[in-house]
Amino acid sequence: MLQISHITKNFGSYCALNDVSLQVRRGSVFGLLGPNGAGKTTLIRIINHIIAPDSGTLLFDGHPMTDADVATIGYLPEERGLYKKMRVGEQAIYLARLKGLDKAEAERRLHQWFDRLEISSWWNRRVEELSKGMQQKVQFVVTVLHQPQLLIFDEPFSGFDPVNADLLKREILRLKSLGATIIFSTHNMSSAQELCDDIALIDQSRVVLSGSLSHIRSQHPGLDLDRIFINTVTRHE
């Protein structure tokens, strides 16, 4: 689905990504792991064409990734928010239309989602009246509404309360079962262990470990992902 080859990105003298290569299989859940500041968000922003890499290539379904491909991605950034003064329904429709849905279709799908998550009563409320957890649900719905083939969640569990985090995990698995490919970044190993098929560990701008979860675990018998993570990072240092 996504082939990332030799991506390098520098911000001035600071190297954010150094020769990063990864492969994301169609229909898999891919965990992008690593400590804070490792370069996960930079990589995700490069995939989303928000910033351009200094060198390296991105292949999407075998062809160089275009803006049109990017528009099909469902992306939940780490720095996420909504227009505080706008009403929930109106705002969700606006964001869905920016993704290319027409108004009637956006409204139909939104009502389905809102009914399923039992949040229909929020439709006419202003975002600023919602709690943080409520806003996260709205953000999640907006991210997946256009039924993207590729979903990218950047630190989806940070800031989510346990109930919403659990809901999110179930939704991720449900979307996977519907055929979507999912990339998410996290430093929460237990959720990665629960959800991922493949993982990549990024530390100090480099990929230090990658492959399928089962393969990696068989190479480190008796260790959980947390331990493997710490061992790899410290050895690398």
Added chain:
Amino acid sequence: MNKILLVIQREYLTRVRKPSFWILTLVVPLLLAGIYAIPIILATRPIEHAGVMVVDQSGIFSGQFRSHRNITYYEGGSLEYARRQLRQNDSVDAIVYIPARETTLPQQAYLYYQSDAPSVAVQSDVNVQLQEILRNCILLDVHGITPEDYALLTSTHIRLRTQDIETGRDGFLQVKSVVGIVLAFLVFMAVFLFGSQVMRGVMEEKSSRIVEVVVCSVKPFQLMMGKVVGVGLIGLTQFALWVALSGVAMGGLRLANSGLFEQAQSKPVSQISTKGAEATAQFQAARIQAEQYEAGLGVDNSVRELVEGMANINFGLLLGVFLFYFIFGYFLYASLFAAVGSMVDNETDSQQFTVPLTLPLLLSLLLLPALLNAPSSSLSQWLSIIPFTSPVVMLFRIPFGVPIWQIVLSMALLLATFPLCTWAAAKVYRRSILRYGQKTTWRQVIEHVVK
């Protein structure tokens, strides 16, 4: 639907639905109507009647004070008698006391009251009449000037017309300066008001962290331009509503209060005290005539000047040029304001950028009084051609007549600069919009643009 249209639509609709938009839209015409109506209402408000007792020991003033609709003057005789009246008689509110003369002319007079000070109207009426009576006395007794001579003296009026010697057309410089300054100020306000709205909008998107979600669907440039255009349309809507509502308010006021206007325009009929000396009465009659004549002539002249002056201005050209500089002056600055908004996390930090940004406009506004002395000086010409000052200075100059090549050059330069500015602003915007918690410096801004 094109994405940039969606952004424009959102920017426009969210703003036009805000109560603050409608409050501002209503407040300006109401303020204008108020400025127009309040003096009229005040002037026609019934004034309370006052009685003033005159005690004159100088021998000049007794019997000379004229009573009229609001103030009645009584002859008081002795100060003691007047004092008693002031205490006991409700119709006496104050005493004018002129002591006996020590020199040829009286130097002082007193206005006595008990507990309640007389109104400003009474004070000023007493004062005016004191001066007038004294002056009439000197004119007639000392210089022997007759009322007819006096009327002639005060009724002269010569109108000064400023004209082009070639065409023989009037210059109407005063009317034109007013029109020019108003136009320049309107454009300045528009750029400032709506430019900072763009900046706050960008800051809102940045601080609420919505921007990263949005820039995955639209290009940063589209988001920025959508906002600039959306707010620009809000500006045009607001101006159109201001003009329309002000017109309606003024018209309504005129219609509803046509009676009020007539009252305000007709002067109170003076009642000349029969007790007054013949000569003085004649003098006063002549003087009133002269005043009315003079006032009538003055009003006539200034109204004529205004009407003719307005007719002399090419309003079609004016409107076209105004709209051009309004729109492109706004565009020139709005994208720069958007870039500033993208660089900072809060409004306080924005000032290090907005102050230098608005300096050219502010400077040209401050220079207007100086330019007024020489609307076609070379400084004025340069400022009206340089894009960052031209929106304000060119509009100021337009009523005075500007050579067509200068207008074309100024417009062309503005049109050429605006995409350049937008391009630079978009570069800064794209690089800054996702940076949080770092203060941007001027050096970085230049790096963003150059790289």
